[in-house]
Amino acid sequence: MTRPYDIAAFRALIGPIKCEDNPVLVKQKSRDFYWYSPVLKRQLEPVTADLVVTPQDERQVATILAAAHELAIPVTARGGGTGNYGQAMPLDGGVLLNLIEMNRILAIAPGRVVCEPGALLADIDKAAAASGQELRMFPSTRATASIGGFIAGGSGGVGSITWGGLRDFGNVLRLRVMTMEASPRTLELTGADLHKAVHAYGTNGIITEVEMPLTAAYDWVDVIVGFDSFDAAAAYGLALGEQDGILKKLVTVIAAPAPARYFLRHRSIIPEGKSVVLAMVAPHALDAFEAFTRPVKGAELLFVSSRAPRETLAGLPPNYELAWNHTTLRALRVDPKITYLQVRYPEDGGLAMIRRIHERFGDEAVGHLEIIRFNGRIGFAGLPLVRFTTEERLQALIDEHEAMGAMVFNPHRYTLEEGGMKQTDATQLAFKRDTDPQGLLNPGKMIAWADPDFDYASGQNFLFPGLEARALAAQS
Amino acid sequence: MTRPYDIAAFRALIGPIKCEDNPVLVKQKSRDFYWYSPVLKRQLEPVTADLVVTPQDERQVATILAAAHELAIPVTARGGGTGNYGQAMPLDGGVLLNLIEMNRILAIAPGRVVCEPGALLADIDKAAAASGQELRMFPSTRATASIGGFIAGGSGGVGSITWGGLRDFGNVLRLRVMTMEASPRTLELTGADLHKAVHAYGTNGIITEVEMPLTAAYDWVDVIVGFDSFDAAAAYGLALGEQDGILKKLVTVIAAPAPARYFLRHRSIIPEGKSVVLAMVAPHALDAFEAFTRPVKGAELLFVSSRAPRETLAGLPPNYELAWNHTTLRALRVDPKITYLQVRYPEDGGLAMIRRIHERFGDEAVGHLEIIRFNGRIGFAGLPLVRFTTEERLQALIDEHEAMGAMVFNPHRYTLEEGGMKQTDATQLAFKRDTDPQGLLNPGKMIAWADPDFDYASGQNFLFPGLEARALAAQS
Numbered sequence: 032m033t034r035p036y037d038i039a040a041f042r043a044l045i046g047p048i049k050c051e052d053n054p055v056l057v058k059q060k061s062r063d064f065y066w067y068s069p070v071l072k073r074q075l076e077p078v079t080a081d082l083v084v085t086p087q088d089e090r091q092v093a094t095i096l097a098a099a100h101e102l103a104i105p106v107t108a109r110g111g112g113t114g115n116y117g118q119a120m121p122l123d124g125g126v127l128l129n130l131i132e133m134n135r136i137l138a139i140a141p142g143r144v145v146c147e148p149g150a151l152l153a154d155i156d157k158a159a160a161a162s163g164q165e166l167r168m169f170p171s172t173r174a175t176a177s178i179g180g181f182i183a184g185g186s187g188g189v190g191s192i193t194w195g196g197l198r199d200f201g202n203v204l205r206l207r208v209m210t211m212e213a214s215p216r217t218l219e220l221t222g223a224d225l226h227k228a229v230h231a232y233g234t235n236g237i238i239t240e241v242e243m244p245l246t247a248a249y250d251w252v253d254v255i256v257g258f259d260s261f262d263a264a265a266a267y268g269l270a271l272g273e274q275d276g277i278l279k280k281l282v283t284v285i286a287a288p289a290p291a292r293y294f295l296r297h298r299s300i301i302p303e304g305k306s307v308v309l310a311m312v313a314p315h316a317l318d319a320f321e322a323f324t325r326p327v328k329g330a331e332l333l334f335v336s337s338r339a340p341r342e343t344l345a346g347l348p349p350n351y352e353l354a355w356n357h358t359t360l361r362a363l364r365v366d367p368k369i370t371y372l373q374v375r376y377p378e379d380g381g382l383a384m385i386r387r388i389h390e391r392f393g394d395e396a397v398g399h400l401e402i403i404r405f406n407g408r409i410g411f412a413g414l415p416l417v418r419f420t421t422e423e424r425l426q427a428l429i430d431e432h433e434a435m436g437a438m439v440f441n442p443h444r445y446t447l448e449e450g451g452m453k454q455t456d457a458t459q460l461a462f463k464r465d466t467d468p469q470g471l472l473n474p475g476k477m478i479a480w481a482d483p484d485f486d487y488a489s490g491q492n493f494l495f496p497g498l499e500a501r502a503l504a505a506q507s
Numbered sequence: 508m509t510r511p512y513d514i515a516a517f518r519a520l521i522g523p524i525k526c527e528d529n530p531v532l533v534k535q536k537s538r539d540f541y542w543y544s545p546v547l548k549r550q551l552e553p554v555t556a557d558l559v560v561t562p563q564d565e566r567q568v569a570t571i572l573a574a575a576h577e578l579a580i581p582v583t584a585r586g587g588g589t590g591n592y593g594q595a596m597p598l599d600g601g602v603l604l605n606l607i608e609m610n611r612i613l614a615i616a617p618g619r620v621v622c623e624p625g626a627l628l629a630d631i632d633k634a635a636a637a638s639g640q641e642l643r644m645f646p647s648t649r650a651t652a653s654i655g656g657f658i659a660g661g662s663g664g665v666g667s668i669t670w671g672g673l674r675d676f677g678n679v680l681r682l683r684v685m686t687m688e689a690s691p692r693t694l695e696l697t698g699a700d701l702h703k704a705v706h707a708y709g710t711n712g713i714i715t716e717v718e719m720p721l722t723a724a725y726d727w728v729d730v731i732v733g734f735d736s737f738d739a740a741a742a743y744g745l746a747l748g749e750q751d752g753i754l755k756k757l758v759t760v761i762a763a764p765a766p767a768r769y770f771l772r773h774r775s776i777i778p779e780g781k782s783v784v785l786a787m788v789a790p791h792a793l794d795a796f797e798a799f800t801r802p803v804k805g806a807e808l809l810f811v812s813s814r815a816p817r818e819t820l821a822g823l824p825p826n827y828e829l830a831w832n833h834t835t836l837r838a839l840r841v842d843p844k845i846t847y848l849q850v851r852y853p854e855d856g857g858l859a860m861i862r863r864i865h866e867r868f869g870d871e872a873v874g875h876l877e878i879i880r881f882n883g884r885i886g887f888a889g890l891p892l893v894r895f896t897t898e899e900r901l902q903a904l905i906d907e908h909e910a911m912g913a914m915v916f917n918p919h920r921y922t923l924e925e926g927g928m929k930q931t932d933a934t935q936l937a938f939k940r941d942t943d944p945q946g947l948l949n950p951g952k953m954i955a956w957a958d959p960d961f962d963y964a965s966g967q968n969f970l971f972p973g974l975e976a977r978a979l980a981a982q983s
């Protein structure tokens with residue numbers, strides 16, 4: 032990896048397209064929420080692009096990609112920059128392609144929205160509301176994240192209790208993707224081909240247009256149910272998830288002491304010592320929700336937003352901003368020592384495993400579950416809040432989870448593979464060969480490309496050579 | 508059970524309310540689809556009411572119930588008369604309360620419709636379409652069945668693949684129910700109380716108003732996928748059901764030779780020897796559906812309604828009129844010897860059990876599965892097409908199913924309990940005591956009321972004494 036790149040020549044080639052080269056501002060835009068992880072925080076600290084380029088339309092994207100291709104300058108896409116694994120961080124410098132101003136909403140029809148990649152999830156929902164529709168799912172960063180970034184860097188979230196994950200068939204309808212070549216092509220991906228660019232961290236083409244499914248919009252009611260034990264809360268959360276007739280968009284389980292300790296604005300609502308279930312329930316399902324909840328032993332209805340006085344609601348974040356990675360965020364704000372894991376528990380025996388793990392780690396890994404639909408079943412995704420001490424202890428925690436039968440998607444890794452299935456994704460790799468033959472898109476994120484012989488069984492972490500060089504340079 | 512009732516006095520009491528006493532017409536309206544079952548056909552043949560009364564509003568219902576109560580005349584509610592267990596048949600004669608003209612749609616809001624009980628399911632959907640909405644589920648008799656009859660006599664159907672059954676929390680929002688007393692009261696049932704009148708065959712009050720949940724409406728696409736084996740079709744149907752992101756309203760599996768033999772209008776579409784999966788897929792999910800289906804070994808896409816030429820579509824019933832009990836109906840029309848069972852297979856190991864049962868019975872019980880959501884999981888409900896020989900053999904078939912681990916809801920019984928869980932429903936019984944103290948609503952359908960000491964373990968069928976008396980009278 033040789034730097035510096037010929038940025039001056041690049042600017043000459045792209046002409047009047049909006050650029051920013053102020054190093055402070057460039058560094059700002061070269062960051063995401065990687066600091067959620069103390070490991071990534073250490074590793075990615077020195078990362079910065081050379082230039083931020085902000086196209087206004089697909090033609091400008093084509094100009095930028097052609098120019099970068101000609102000069103062999105890496106290009107890393109960025110939407111809202113809310114990724115939490117350093118997905119949008121340009122490990123090898125170069126051009127930061129800021130897509131947030133390509134945010135037009137192009138068409139809304141029954142069940143569908145077509146828009147540009149930089150559209151914020153909240154803005155898409157606002158636009159869809161006129162037809163009584165909304166997106167099936169959004170990350171808890173709805174207010175600031177882009178649809179392109181969600182598709183390329185996210186996996187699911189609020190709504191996954193009903194619809195499963197982003198990678199499931201049907202949850203993305205169509206992507207228009209631009210290739211990184213001398214003459215960039217635009218490809219329309221549908222069906223099984225979507226997998227080539229969904230959750231590829233922008234290594235497989237630049238998404239210039241998306242078509243997403245819509246569903247019926249409701250004024251979701253936030254409810255909070257308190258329990259004296261995490262175990263009881265988890266069992267209730269699962270059972271609520273399994274109620275097919277109670278339409279909901281979120282069911283989150285968070286163990287004490289986290290809720291009272293970290294949800295500062297909810298202090299008058301959530302007593303100390305309570306584990307909670309947070310849910311978003313459709314207004315017309317509220318009665319059924321309460322009928323279901325009332326007889327549950329130990330369940331205490333702490334909050335129902337549709338009945339809360341205006342004064343109470345005023346300062347309160349919505350439930351979804353207490354859930355998913357917002358739980359981690361709120362914990363981090365109170366206690367900077369907090370980090371997290373991402374865990375999948377098996378469908379059968381999941382509750383018992385969660386109980387065992389919770390008992391084993393106590394306060395070192397406070398339970399946080401998201402109830403989701405997965406392959407037709409309701410199950411648990413875990414985002415436990417971890418009290419960080421050392422990287423070694425963090426790894427030990429992961430190993431112990433796996434030894435107990437849970438599956439860990441390591442959020443302390445910046446590569447696709449190590450944060451995911453720890454194996455080469457042959458489809459994505461083949462697509463990269465076809466669409467980014469020089470490997471210029473977001474270098475270092477796809478191990479299969481950077482180091483085809485990498486041995487996942489070795490126990491070693493992948494270290495992108497470009498990043499290592501950078502780290503050395505920074506130290507000297 | 509003493510008859511005749513004082514019908515003249517009754518008519519005097521109800522004044523100008525619409526009545527019909529022509530015996531031929533009364534007998535017609537005293538029938539439903541009970542003849543699906545050769546057993547019920549034999550038992551219920553002589554059943555008829557004395558008078559059909561057709562109220563136009565709730566006030567008239569109150570007048571009718573008060574008059575019948577005063578004169579101790581049984582009252583049996585009827586909607587569309589499409590029940591297939593004789594639910595709406597007045598075993599003890601008396602008044603047939605025909606609610607089909609109370610069919611006003613009173614309000615439609617996001618997620619909700621309020622209407623009178625006689626509204627046809629198809630008409631509710633038509634009215635809801637203006638707001639882009641439709642009912643969550645309907646029986647395959649959508650065109651002729653009433654919402655009140657569906658709630659009181661049905662259990663689920665088209666839409667249950669997404670929403671579960673009618674009795675699940677949230678699938679009925681509110682019922683207004685009138686009691687059978689000297690001064691009939693109206694009760695508003697919500698939450699857990701709904702269970703008192705849902706699927707009570709009109710023995711627990713007369714439903715005078717319903718509030719049902721609505722969901723987003725789509726121009727559902729009918730698809731038919733062919734397979735060379737029932738086993739492969741069932742496995743595919745289950746897997747399709749488990750695709751959380753592919754929005755569908757129906758997934759039905761039917762074994763060869765039934766589809767080619769009984770779906771006469773589909774002869775040019777379904778080749779002989781094919782087992783099929785019928786599905787209704789949202790238009791925006793069609794691409795994902797095809798991407799999911801294409802790699803499935805042996806799956807052959809036989810039909811996609813949105814791509815079929817107009818001429819092909821002209822004479823074709825929609826997929827849902829090939830499914831649920833319409834499968835049985837079409838088989839019966841071709842071969843009057845056909846009857847059916849209602850089976851639930853366990854979630855775990857269901858496929859293997861279905862295979863074993865299918866192998867065991869061959870053509871005597873041709874496989875028909877409805878893929879539904881049940882307690883948060885995708886599973887199989889079975890409606891196998893049975894070649895009827897004798898009642899003894901039919902019972903043996905049921906016993907053998909149960910011995911192999913499947914659960915049979917016997918559709919050859921006219922009582923709530925024998926067609927259901929074979930035990931007293933304490934909540935419904937208590938509600939009946941409170942709201943119909945004389946037991947005048949649809950007598951003979953609730954064993955718990957008619958014969959509290961009935962022993963389900965005895966192996967005997969319940970025989971309603973009133974009906975026996977009638978049968979004897981008819982023979983003499």
Ligand SMILES: Cc1cc2nc3c(=O)[nH]c(=O)nc-3n(C[C@H](O)[C@H](O)[C@H](O)COP(=O)(O)OP(=O)(O)OC[C@H]3O[C@@H](n4cnc5c(N)ncnc54)[C@H](O)[C@@H]3O)c2cc1C
Nearest residue numbers: 110111112113114177179180181184185186188233238356
């Ligand atoms: C508080 C918090 C909560 C979160 N909750 C969730 C959650 O519930 N669910 C979830 O899935 N994630 C969650 N995340 C992660 C992240 O917010 C989501 O993935 C989010 O959708 C990213 O969108 P973004 O626009 O910020 O993307 P960015 O961070 O800007 O980019 C994400 C990735 O997508 C690539 N990319 C961006 N735009 C394009 C494009 N047009 N073409 C090609 N590649 C592109 C980038 O290169 C990068 O690899 C959370 C993060 C935080 C900090």
Ligand SMILES: Cc1cc2nc3c(=O)[nH]c(=O)nc-3n(C[C@H](O)[C@H](O)[C@H](O)COP(=O)(O)OP(=O)(O)OC[C@H]3O[C@@H](n4cnc5c(N)ncnc54)[C@H](O)[C@@H]3O)c2cc1C
Nearest residue numbers: 586587588589590653655656657660661662664709714832
């Ligand atoms: C071809 C065919 C297909 C079918 N498919 C399905 C299916 O997919 N799913 C399903 O669940 N069922 C199905 N059924 C059964 C039946 O069609 C449904 O249950 C249907 O919804 C009944 O509606 P109805 O108006 O015809 O009711 P009816 O047959 O008139 O009445 C049904 C029961 O409800 C009671 N009742 C009616 N109105 C009221 C009222 N206002 N208050 C109190 N009680 C009342 C009656 O006394 C009776 O006990 C099918 C039947 C046939 C013949």
